[in-house]
Amino acid sequence: MSTLKVTAERLTILEHPNADALELAQVGLYRAVVARGAYRTGETAVYIPEQAVLPAGLIEELGLTGRLAGGDANRVRAVRLRGELSQGIVCRPGALAGVDLAEAAGAGTDFAGALGITKWQPPIPTAMNGEVERAPDLLPWVDIENLKRFPDVFEPGEPVVVTEKLHGTCCLVTYHAGSGEVQVSSKGVGAQGLALREDGVNLYWRAVRAHGVAEVAAGLAERLGADRVGIFGEVFGTGVQDLTYGRSGRSELPGYAVFDVSAVVDGQLCWLDAAGLLAGALPVVPELWRGPFDPAVVLELAEGRETLSGRSLHIREGVVVRPLTERYSPVTGGRAIAKAVGGAYLTRKGGTEYE
Known part of the structure; x- marks a missing residue:
């Protein structure tokens, strides 16, 4: 948000x-x-x-x-x-x-x-809730600003990549290389410096276990020489939000796709290319387009049908835009990253907007 x-x-x-x-x-x-x-x-x-x-x-x-x-x-x-x-x-x-x-x-x-x-703070369904514990070293996710509000985040013609924005719930995983500890949280809970204690019911922990996210994070930490690795994914399916992508959040294998990766290497936080690092290891969000930045192209891509399922089952939520080379944006005071949300998604009837 x-x-x-x-x-x-x-x-x-x-x-x-x-x-x-x-x-x-x-x-x-x-x-x-x-x-x-x-x-x-x-x-x-x-x-x-x-x-x-x-x-x-x-x-x-x-x-x-x-x-x-x-x-x-x-x-x-x-x-x-x-x-x-x-x-x-x-x-x-x-x-x-x-x-x-x-x-x-x-x-x-x-x-x-x-x-x-x-x-406005979206409600948290029971399956996404749970007991929490302090997690001061958790790698949190960041709020992504809307391209319509900050159209100058990217330079005209700057090389960017556009990925599909999925309608689910954000799952944060932090792997600590020194101790092997794995912390799991949601965006809202993680923003408070808290992690969810592991249990057999919580949706985020079920997704992490089912997809082997912790094991992939451990391998990535070793490969990068990182002290901590953060893997940020979207959990989706029936029982999560109204757009399901043909998956069930209630099954043993909830829908899951990674949209970002971060790592702390030599004391520096780096944001990394999820698709390039995790191809074949974990599901990643679909890439829709890459080329010179043009707001008209991005806003057009925000509309249409979803591509994750491969069957165009329903409308697309929107897109996320990143520069090909990760950089700081003086416009937002943080990462150069933005989202664009489709009009059909915003005005749909009976939609859910859980945390």
Whole structure:
């Protein structure tokens, strides 16, 4: 899940092709449907992204009572309005009436706290939960920012690789070469510096055992001369999320595919090519394309049908983009990596979004 920030943004206003009373306000590569004439190109307004949870007073002020997602109708999610995908909310809240929004946009001010906006946390089903223990040396996963919000993460024409983003649950495995200890966690639990204690029910441990992930990590640590190795994979199938890829998360062999690998070598954390290192040893996420970076190509690849099953069973969640050569991004303040999520996935009915 991306970082939640509520910021002031300079708008580009576009025509809505199917509604005379509506327009599209573009922020980065996101577009949000707004009332015609409410904003002009070059003006600044507040952008509230998807997965934001709004307080009741702000919902009422924006005229969105009963129109947002979730059991309490307070969560922002993507919708289609007169055929156009609308992601997020563009507004000028009364609480910020005295704020110079243009200046705030330049400073990157985050208004989430001032507006009482919080980040939605997906629920954790019982099979993904378990007893936890402290794990300060666990190699955690990182939040991947959305390409639509940060289109400048990659340079135009920079060589990149695009892989399919799977709809499952993130499984973290850390192998400690010195002790042989294996730690398993989820993204949310791992972010708290915690690991899941091994048991026979927990989905993550079942996947790790069934696919021999710990053994592969041990071999990789020896090969690289690494003190620690992190293997990050997606566990998927029936009982995990609504998109199953033809697998069952309840079986003895849950669906599993690696999307990233890290290692600590000589005290330095390195991110490595999962496909190149693990080909034949573990399942890896499908590669869809590689070539010079073009946001239009990436956004097109985010749509369509999944390829993991080989049978195009359902829609694709989206894609993940990485440079061919791992590097730091001053745009995000971390790795140069981004995701793009498909519109069909965002607006599907009856979808699940567990942690």
